[in-house]
Amino acid sequence: MNNKLKEMSEKSTKFTSSLGIKYPSHRDEPLKTGLRWLKGKRADDGAEGLWRIHDKLYDLNEFIQKHPGGAEWIELTQGTDITEAFETHHLTSIPEKLLQNLFIRPAKTPRNSPFTFKEGGFYKTMKRNIAKKLADVPKAPAERSKKIADFLLTTYIVLALMAAIWRSFTCGMLSGIFLSLTAIAAHNFFHQKDNFRMYYFNFTLLEYKEWRISHALSHHLHTNTINDLEISSLEPFIEYLPGQKKILEQLVKIVISPIVYCFIFFGSFVRSVVQILAKEKAFDAVVLLPFSVLALMVVFSGGDIVFSSVMFFWVQLSGSLHFGAVGVNAAHHHPDIFHDGDTPRPKHELDWGIHQLDAVMDRKDITGSHFLVLTNFGDHALHHMFPTIDHGLLEYLYPTFLKTCSEFGIEWRLSSQIELVKGQIKQIAKIKPNEEPPRPLKPIKFL
Template structure:
């Protein structure tokens, strides 16, 4: 089915070029943005074009972020990832000219609006926060990875598929915890994610630059890459998707990481192999190490490897797909929108997310279950361990602007996710109108 002929964004976003390419790769998504964003081969921020070539090697977050986004509109990413005035002060040095094309995205960043107001308060608060929560995130993630390696080798050594299940769960927990680190400046812990057979570099595109910036819109890769098997936007869908997705979803979860690996490998080969990196080999170091240490046959090591990968993939899929974004009461592109003067990017993030009361409040659960999801979407580069300290400021600012923070149960989100898969009707009621109060 050609979705471009049946779906029109209620936000007015042009149907993304290459959105429905069979690979659904980050590379294709970026090429599509090069066509759609009016960046003219430069980096676009709001309505200005900048030439950041000379700054690539100086970028504090690492070179990848600027290399990947050349020729695209990076307005949302620029606003969401910088807290000091320094980046904005540096921009005039790289200014080329005004963009000739209007922005493809409708989101605003008014200085007196919700997001910029909240960000200023958060920037001040960050200077007062302790370091130990960030260190705890590192220790917990290191411990999970170490336990995964130990469980993997033990599963092979004792030929135990039960221990293999434990290893798979530990792999899922490790991958989710490592997600905290590929949002941040370059660091080695982001590579823990690659042991799941998924690529941290690819996820920096599909998750960080796409999903986080354009959540639940037609430009969100975490929506498009699951189509047509899991279809979350409100549109006419095949009756199998509508009525049977709850039956075959676990199968999709089970092959999620392996399909992602094959997709990444194919894309890198199509790109001439120049992008082939050592990270694509990381998952296979564990069966090799187990073979060397335990003396078990190579065939059994491979069988156990895929058993553990499948278990880890199911765990990752169950947690990730049911974490925050899919429920009939959550905004999905196609639903009625707020008035145009209320399309603040931060408000959109809250319209497209729900938090789970069982997860919020525990550092370990937040780190390993995509917790504190609203705050994480608003400030993705802030370590998960620090998010709990931001709730007083966050809730106060929500109250001032009349913005709703939706809190529900894990069970309700799981049920809501399947209701949304069966939902063909747009939500005709826009999110609640803003009602400002005095601070």
């Protein structure tokens, strides 16, 4: 009886999704990782060990090595509902035709996700329009993205070596900032098919493979919901979802949030080591990539291992602070942005694309610059809806994007960087959920 009462008490304290999403299995485990998030999805999605797309189950085993985007995407998602990933990662009808030969049977349970992809709906129409527009978009900006990423990585390494040689913490701090910019730019590439620039992300103590789960498969597809791992992984240090929060505790968390940012890189590495030691995942030599720069620092400093190690720590800490500050203030956290717990739209308006615009604000002081977009998580709404399209191409899609939004009466919101910083702080402090649903559909004014 006592155990049953305890279980009931624990369940009563859990967050209740206003979107009707089942409380994710394994969400409250102390070690919050992408692999555990996927484990929870396998328990909750009704995919029966196969791959679920909408209300059908498919066996993709024979297709894994043939997948144009790389085998990893398919291997990671076995046993889960990949509807959102399938819809947003493929812009043509070819994948749908390929699926016909891989169908096994209908799913036995309803989807756990509340979002829809109806023919003639907002997202499906937007995707069709964007796919047509892409045929006329120049390819040069995508090549420019590669050159920018290469420049950022090179600058990071040069500054790290200068910091070691000159024993300069200023150079070390600048190196850390360029390391962060490199990682943010590399995020553009790990969304795409396998390529060597996705490994640039691993020059931090983060891992691109972990972020393909936590960011590409979780955050992008389940933005600001209880299924968003980028929200749950910061808890209890930083809490964004409204409800069951105490104002004094939240004010303390606002004060300590910069300290949390400083240890994002280190925390990720420690978590990875714990997983490897616990045999939750296999050792991959790529986790040692960041230490290649440390080795160079030791060599160029004349063999000073102690100082080089201290400087390497300083570089990673500086980079982590910059990365965290940019990331959490990029687009998603503001009292006027929808977070699970707020009153949602009516069910007939829960188109996945509409939800993305409800859960984002773009920055007018970032949009328009290829460099700033690539290094500051810019053009966020378009990037969320079409994550595999290179950031350099997004600016060419705005006329089509805005026209489709206007046709459906959907608003695209622009704010400033400083307003989103203020809004992010207010969202942490916010206790009560929004009682009104997101703004009603209405025509927007073109810029």
